[in-house]
Amino acid sequence: MPIKRAKLPISNSDFKNARFVVIGVPDDSGSSYRNGSDKAPDAIRRVANSNELGEVVRNGKKSIFEPELSKLNAKVFDYGNVRKDGLKTAINKICKNGKLPIVIGGDHSITYKTISSISTKKRFSFVYFDAHPDFICSRRNYFGSVVCDISMLKNVDIKSSVIVGVRAIEDEEIDDIRKSGIKVITATDVVGLGAKKVVDVIKKTVSSNVYISVDLDVVDPAFAPGVTTPVVGGISSDELLYFIRGLAGYANMGLDVMEVCPKYDRKDVTSYLAYRTILEFISEKR
Numbered sequence: 612m613p614i615k616r617a618k619l620p621i622s623n624s625d626f627k628n629a630r631f632v633v634i635g636v637p638d639d640s641g642s643s644y645r646n647g648s649d650k651a652p653d654a655i656r657r658v659a660n661s662n663e664l665g666e667v668v669r670n671g672k673k674s675i676f677e678p679e680l681s682k683l684n685a686k687v688f689d690y691g692n693v694r695k696d697g698l699k700t701a702i703n704k705i706c707k708n709g710k711l712p713i714v715i716g717g718d719h720s721i722t723y724k725t726i727s728s729i730s731t732k733k734r735f736s737f738v739y740f741d742a743h744p745d746f747i748c749s750r751r752n753y754f755g756s757v758v759c760d761i762s763m764l765k766n767v768d769i770k771s772s773v774i775v776g777v778r779a780i781e782d783e784e785i786d787d788i789r790k791s792g793i794k795v796i797t798a799t800d801v802v803g804l805g806a807k808k809v810v811d812v813i814k815k816t817v818s819s820n821v822y823i824s825v826d827l828d829v830v831d832p833a834f835a836p837g838v839t840t841p842v843v844g845g846i847s848s849d850e851l852l853y854f855i856r857g858l859a860g861y862a863n864m865g866l867d868v869m870e871v872c873p874k875y876d877r878k879d880v881t882s883y884l885a886y887r888t889i890l891e892f893i894s895e896k897r
């Protein structure tokens with residue numbers, strides 16, 4: 612019997628009627644450290660299907676998980692997986708039809724592929740959750756150069772963009788970060804300011820068009836061990852979800868959830884967090 616590939620349980624719509632389109636990109640070719648993030652999209656779908664938070668029955672109808680009191684009628688379509696070189700076509704189709712892409716990686720270099728494929732005349736900011744600034748410019752097109760690569764795109768406004776949760780910066784990145792004008796909120800800043808203030812600062816910094824990229828290594832490996840490049844310290848799972856809740860309403864260009872590496876995970880906890888991040892995002896968007 613062929614195994615039917617699982618879709619996310621929140622896939623409650625066809626493409627035509629969906630507001631959110633989820634795409635998996637099972638590719639880790641942009642990684643230069645440990646491999647295995649190519650297994651993340653299906654690992655996340657698997658835990659999502661074993662997670663009763665994914666779906667509730669309300670008034671006799673299936674409905675998506677509803678955090679807090681927001682009424683949620685989100686229409687979601689799980690597009691399945693695409694190859695990295697097929698992502699541009701998929702993102703174009705999603706954007707052309709006025710839908711919001713939610714990309715599951717795969718390694719973080721896929722974010723450049725996604726952002727550069729968004730066909731819009733609008734200039735936009737990005738909010739980049741990561742333990743690393745990914746601002747290496749001496750080498751390009753891999754998971755350490757994503758922000759440098761993005762900063763070269765004409766429709767991206769780097770000065771109104773923010774990197775959150777940084778705690779591992781390489782020497783060569785420091786100057787380029789300063790020159791670029793991107794705002795950096797370190798993991799230590801989050802401790803000092805508190806999550807609420809951080810959300811306020813981000814809202815004040817970004818323009819009216821925002822893309823959110825989440826590298827799960829932004830979270831302390833105590834909470835999210837299953838990532839490609841773990842760094843001790845970092846924000847908690849709750850802080851990440853709080854940030855997503857606070858910023859989802861601003862993110863009108865898309866979301867991605869990257870760098871989950873299932874073979875280093877413990878009891879799928881990182882995949883659960885990745886799924887929950889997507890749930891919070893679609894639940895909070897009005």
Ligand SMILES: [Mn+2]
Pocket residue numbers: 719741743745754826870
């Ligand atoms: Mn990254």
